Amino acid sequence: MLKAIPYPSQEAEEKLAHIATRKMGADPSLEKRVFEILETVKREGDAAVIRFTRQFDAPSLGEDRLTVREEEIRAAYDEVDTNFLDILRTAIANIEAFHRQQLHPSHFMTKPDGTFMGQMVRPVSAAGLYIPGGKGGETPLISSVLMNGIPARLAGVKDLALATPPRKDGTINPYLLVAAKEVGVTRIHKMGSAWGIAALAYGTASVQRVDVVVGPGNIYVALAKKLVSGEVGIDLLAGPSEILVIADAHARPDYIAADLLSQAEHDPLASAVLISTDRALAEKVTDSVRDQLKRLPRCDIATEALERYGALFLVKDVEDAIRLSNRIAPEHLELQLRDPWSHLGKIEHAGAVFLGDATPEAVGDYFAGPNHVLPTAGTARFASALGVENFLKRTSVISYSKTALERDGRAIIRMAELEGLGAHAASVRIRLEG
Ligand SMILES: NC(=O)c1ccc[n+]([C@@H]2O[C@H](COP(=O)([O-])OP(=O)(O)OC[C@H]3O[C@@H](n4cnc5c(N)ncnc54)[C@H](O)[C@@H]3O)[C@@H](O)[C@H]2O)c1
Ligand SMILES: N[C@H](CO)Cc1c[nH]c[nH+]1
Numbered sequence: 132m133l134k135a136i137p138y139p140s141q142e143a144e145e146k147l148a149h150i151a152t153r154k155m156g157a158d159p160s161l162e163k164r165v166f167e168i169l170e171t172v173k174r175e176g177d178a179a180v181i182r183f184t185r186q187f188d189a190p191s192l193g194e195d196r197l198t199v200r201e202e203e204i205r206a207a208y209d210e211v212d213t214n215f216l217d218i219l220r221t222a223i224a225n226i227e228a229f230h231r232q233q234l235h236p237s238h239f240m241t242k243p244d245g246t247f248m249g250q251m252v253r254p255v256s257a258a259g260l261y262i263p264g265g266k267g268g269e270t271p272l273i274s275s276v277l278m279n280g281i282p283a284r285l286a287g288v289k290d291l292a293l294a295t296p297p298r299k300d301g302t303i304n305p306y307l308l309v310a311a312k313e314v315g316v317t318r319i320h321k322m323g324s325a326w327g328i329a330a331l332a333y334g335t336a337s338v339q340r341v342d343v344v345v346g347p348g349n350i351y352v353a354l355a356k357k358l359v360s361g362e363v364g365i366d367l368l369a370g371p372s373e374i375l376v377i378a379d380a381h382a383r384p385d386y387i388a389a390d391l392l393s394q395a396e397h398d399p400l401a402s403a404v405l406i407s408t409d410r411a412l413a414e415k416v417t418d419s420v421r422d423q424l425k426r427l428p429r430c431d432i433a434t435e436a437l438e439r440y441g442a443l444f445l446v447k448d449v450e451d452a453i454r455l456s457n458r459i460a461p462e463h464l465e466l467q468l469r470d471p472w473s474h475l476g477k478i479e480h481a482g483a484v485f486l487g488d489a490t491p492e493a494v495g496d497y498f499a500g501p502n503h504v505l506p507t508a509g510t511a512r513f514a515s516a517l518g519v520e521n522f523l524k525r526t527s528v529i530s531y532s533k534t535a536l537e538r539d540g541r542a543i544i545r546m547a548e549l550e551g552l553g554a555h556a557a558s559v560r561i562r563l564e565g
């Protein structure tokens with residue numbers, strides 16, 4: 132299943148080209164299909180959202196049931212256990228403590244000539260949080276509620292709308308509802324996929340339009356976010372999950388196999404890649420993957436992911452491994468090396484880096500504190516983890532004194548004239564010459 136390929140080689144280049152087909156928008160027919168869904172929701176509003184939801188997720192969803200009611204949230208609190216609430220609140224505390232460091236206040240500067248310049252930092256008024264639920268709400272990513280909601284709240288966003296696919300019976304998983312309430316979500320809508328993103332971006336009779344849409348999701352969600360971007364703000368393209376492990380002979384093959392599978396089980400389009408300096412280790416990992424797969428409930432999904440986008444590259448040393456990893460720019464990068472810290476500085480492109488064998492990627496998914504909403508499909512070359520800044524805007528503030536305008540006015544007039552913009556020049560001249 133994971134065939135060892137030497138790198139560099141022609142075969143490795145072919146494999147890399149295949150992995151690159153996961154790039155967002157690489158399949159124009161899929162993008163066209165998602166565009167059509169968006170246009171349908173724009174045109175028909177609630178009717179389209181309900182129709183898609185019934186077709187894909189909840190066949191009997193009632194006409195007036197797109198939004199979760201207060202009594203559903205109260206019932207959810209009755210259903211969840213106190214152990215869950217304890218775990219949830221600890222995770223919230225960890226994630227909050229980490230994200231608090233990302234808060235940057237407004238700043239202002241004044242000069243002796245009386246000029247004043249500054250930057251006001253303001254939250255968006257309304258944010259839409261997409262929470263993956265799987266088809267028919269089978270895999271509600273409760274942890275994603277925390278990863279989306281906590282930075283939004285810290286940023287000061289007042290209106291937090293959440294969208295997630297409902298279960299077959301039209302309800303939402305109670306643990307997810309409780310998590311939403313705990314982080315201060317204001318409205319919860321039972322709608323997933325591209326139609327959920329469209330409703331948040333364009334608004335419908337029962338879904339209020341938001342200013343930014345954030346959160347992870349499958350390929351339909353990621354493409355929908357890409358297409359609505361501009362009409363609303365988006366965070367980043369956080370599509371099907373990925374893991375890349377760099378390992379030397381010191382690593383534990385069973386740990387590596389487990390970590391590769393932990394991301395492969397997310398989606399048939401997930402990707403799991405091992406780059407190893409040691410052929411014997413690589414063979415042991417392959418055996419262990421085969422062995423552990425048998426025990427996984429989501430064995431079919433993980434198998435498909437490994438067959439499509441699994442890869443095992445053999446390299447001569449850690450330097451080559453890091454060069455290759457930087458080319459791929461993975462969402463999650465694990466350094467399963469004898470001395471991982473000595474290599475950290477060479478990592479140029481990765482959504483998150485995990486060091487040492489006591490750090491399975493899953494600690495980042497749930498508990499450590501950094502955000503698990505991360506760039507995929509090579510977008511870690513230019514994008515970063517979801518954070519407080521995705522919910523903030525910066526407004527520049529400028530005030531000139533008469534003395535400063537007299538000093539700079541001629542230079543401004545000259546620049547405006549070079550651009551052929553006479554009215555700009557005149558707006559300054561009138562103040563200098565009266
Ligand atoms: N990059 C990140 O930060 C990150 C974080 C968490 C999860 N993820 C990814 O999020 C995704 C979660 O996917 P999921 O499927 O479990 O939940 P999801 O909510 O993203 O997708 C399920 C929705 O898609 C709909 N859908 C299924 N088939 C469809 C089709 N043919 N056309 C249109 N819509 C369709 C379902 O009916 C459902 O509404 C996974 O790919 C996972 O790897 C990424
Ligand atoms: N690994 C996912 C990001 O790619 C996040 C997640 C949530 N729950 C489990 N995993």
Ligand SMILES: [Zn+2]
Pocket residue numbers: 372393394397496
């Ligand atoms: Zn995960």
